[in-house]
Amino acid sequence: MIEGMRLDLLKTRYNNFDELYLYCYYVAGTVGLMSVPVMGIASESKASNETVYSAALALGIANQLTNIIRDVGEDGRRGRIYLPQDELASAGISEDEIFRGLVSNKWKIFMKNQIKRARMYFDEAEKGVAELEKASRWPVWASLLLYRQILDVIEENDYNNFTKKAYVGKAKKFASLPLAYGRAIMGTSKFF
Numbered sequence: 001m002i003e004g005m006r007l008d009l010l011k012t013r014y015n016n017f018d019e020l021y022l023y024c025y026y027v028a029g030t031v032g033l034m035s036v037p038v039m040g041i042a043s044e045s046k047a048s049n050e051t052v053y054s055a056a057l058a059l060g061i062a063n064q065l066t067n068i069i070r071d072v073g074e075d076g077r078r079g080r081i082y083l084p085q086d087e088l089a090s091a092g093i094s095e096d097e098i099f100r101g102l103v104s105n106k107w108k109i110f111m112k113n114q115i116k117r118a119r120m121y122f123d124e125a126e127k128g129v130a131e132l133e134k135a136s137r138w139p140v141w142a143s144l145l146l147y148r149q150i151l152d153v154i155e156e157n158d159y160n161n162f163t164k165k166a167y168v169g170k171a172k173k174f175a176s177l178p179l180a181y182g183r184a185i186m187g188t189s190k191f192f
Helices: 002-010 017-039 049-070 072-077 085-091 095-100 105-129 134-156 170-186
Strands: 081-084
Touching (some): 017 081, 049 072, 049 134, 072 081, 134 170
C-alpha cells in the first residue's frame, strides 16, 4: 500500500493495463487483502482461503478502477492520466483530448470498455462475499453495490467524467441497503 502512495507521488502515466493493475493492487487490492482477516471467513465456508482472498483482491481492484474512471477530469487537471496509454492510443485518444475534456464517440467507446473491465472485477469480487462471516457480509455487499453504481452514473452522464462528478445520491444509497442486506442474509449474489 505504501508503494502505491509512492507511485502517486512519482508516476503520472501507466503504459498498459499490467502497469495500471499493479498500481491498483498496491493502493486498493492490498486493502481488500488486509480486510479478510478482519471480516473473517465463515466457519461453514467450503471455499478455499485462496478463493476468498482472490475475491477480496478483485473488490479492491474494482474499486480503484472505478475511482480512476470517475476521476479522469480531476486527475487530468492535475496533469495525471491513470488510464492505460496503449489503450488510449489504440482508441485514437490523445492526452490533449483528455486535458480538454472532449467527450467524443471514441471516448464513449473507450469508457464503455473501461467500465466493462471494472464490472468484471466486481463480478469476481461477488464470489467471495458469501464466504465471509455473517456479520461482515452486509457492509461488504453494501460497499460493493454502492461503488458499482458509480459506473452506472458515469453511463447516465453520457460518459462525461471530465466535468460531471459521478456519485450515488443518498436516496439511491438508502434504496440499496435492503438489497445488500438481502444478499447478506441469503448468502448469494443471486437474491435479485
